[in-house]
């Protein structure tokens with residue numbers, strides 16, 4: 214088959230290189246949701262104003278998220294012939310100083326986080342002269358990472374198809390269309406061992422093969438970008454930072470299974486991702502990379518965005534399909550599986566954002582390359598949003614098989630508060646489980662996490678320290694799934710309510726030891742009998758905390774104590790006279806006027822008025838408020 218790929222892509226690549234590696238000063242600001250939330254939008258405007266005022270010859274661009282969300286706003290500065298440096302937590306007040314230094318041709322060293330190595334047209338760029346600033350890959354946050362899905366994130370302008378192509382984009386699609394053999398694509402994905410990154414870890418190639426072998430000729434392919442887990446934002450970031458990688462993977466998938474129509478199901482709460490996707494789909498179509506006769510190969514493929522209303526259950530594949538069909542997201546029993554009978558009864562492949570974003574790299578570099586990363590049975594990398602009580606939060610991509618310890622302690626930098634010990638990690642969101650710090654030597658892979666009572670999930674990883682009550686955590690998650698249950702099946706609708714009621718009794722000091730037995734019994738019943746994955750996995754946080762943190766449950770029910778000092782009904786607050794300096798901050802901030810005392814005299818809490826909100830604990834500069842637990 215003759216396709217016009219090479220020359221068309223070369224043209225795009227050439228343009229992309231001129232903006233990636235311009236001959237003038239280039240300042241790129243991370244403008245994903247995390248960057249914007251940290252002030253990058255204002256910063257961008259101020260940079261523009263200040264550069265205009267000074268008449269600086271400057272190329273100012275917005276990129277996506279580099280992953281180090283903790284350090285946002287991140288500003289990446291490139292001086293032609295002098296290298297490239299990343300600056301962290303930049304604020305508007307830094308701009309004048311930065312531009313002054315750059316105008317004199319020297320690198321500002323304040324707020325310099327790392328040197329970004331760079332290949333340019335003329336070979337390796339000269340490294341900046343900043344002896345105390347490490348290379349990006351030397352930072353502990355990045356040192357153990359292996360970026361496949363995130364390789365472009367934060368480094369390209371997500372609106373620029375040219376920059377995507379200049380970094381190797383669309384070569385994989387061109388390659389498969391040139392080859393003209395969809396089965397070979399499926400074989401490559403099977404051989405790579407790629408497993409779905411949406412949670413279950415089903416082999417992607419096998420799913421594609423099942424779908425491609427159906428007799429029905431109308432087939433669909435859907436990218437699942439619903440991402441409803443609390444604490445998870447991997448898919449949003451990939452869509453905001455590198456939308457073309459997902460679109461290219463989806464297009465390759467469509468070609469492999471013989472689909473003419475693809476969908477991206479993305480939640481309404483992701484407006485930036487939707488905007489960037491819309492733009493990217495239009496640009497791809499304009500360049501002949503979507504639509505009729507793609508790259509003149511004879512392959513027709515279009516993609517439609519469907520905006521979900523933000524129900525967690527709509528991430529479940531059969532509910533997602535129902536949501537596209539009718540607008541109402543209720544799951545249905547499986548089998549039949551969507552690959553055989555899905556959207557409008559037609560064979561349908563559904564894969565996660567990151568699954569699709571991995572596909573182009575496998576096609577280009579080969580299955581063997583992919584299996585060389587990770588561990589047997591768990592090839593490749595996995596992306597996590599590392600959040601909670603950990604020092605360095607952000608988006609990380611690591612080879613499967615890395616230990617939880619390496620992820621949390623080495624990459625994440627350990628506990629956020631250095632005087633607090635990390636106690637547990639929650640993987641897999643509300644469908645996952647809480648694993649104790651004693652198990653941090655476990656390998657991050659589908660089977661190990663599942664045997665330990667959690668799941669890989671789509672990539673949310675919430676770290677908790679000693680100040681977290683595990684009973685309260687279980688109650689939070691079951692409260693979430695209870696609200697998100699669609700109500701179609703009784704075990705999920707009623708079971709999550711019963712579990713939530715029991716846990717509410719326990720955290721308010723009204724639980725009994727019999728409640729723990731009941732809790733276990735109901736949780737097991739919901740797991741076994743619920744209709745869909747939401748109900749079947751909803752008890753995981755409860756069962757895993759019962760398994761690993763039983764003593765905390767016992768303390769709540771038998772001793773009416775919350776060892777973590779969280780559950781309001783089970784704690785008391787007292788001001789320690791020896792430590793109180795009489796500053797009066799606690800008295801001023803107490804929302805219920807429960808604290809009395811004269812200036813410079815020891816203060817006292819009136820326990821009958823105290824609502825145990827712990828605001829006094831947070832504001833006391835002397836640590837004088839003791840939590841009785």
Ligand SMILES: Cc1cc2nc3c(=O)[nH]c(=O)nc-3n(C[C@H](O)[C@H](O)[C@H](O)COP(=O)(O)O)c2cc1C
Pocket residue numbers: 408409410411412413414415417437438439440441442525526527528529530531563564565566568671745746747
């Ligand atoms: C309650 C529930 C929510 C889910 N949410 C998502 C989601 O947001 N994104 C996702 O890719 N998969 C989600 N899944 C898994 C999907 O049902 C499906 O297995 C996945 O999209 C398949 O893609 P993969 O093979 O690439 O992992 C969810 C499953 C359940 C039970």
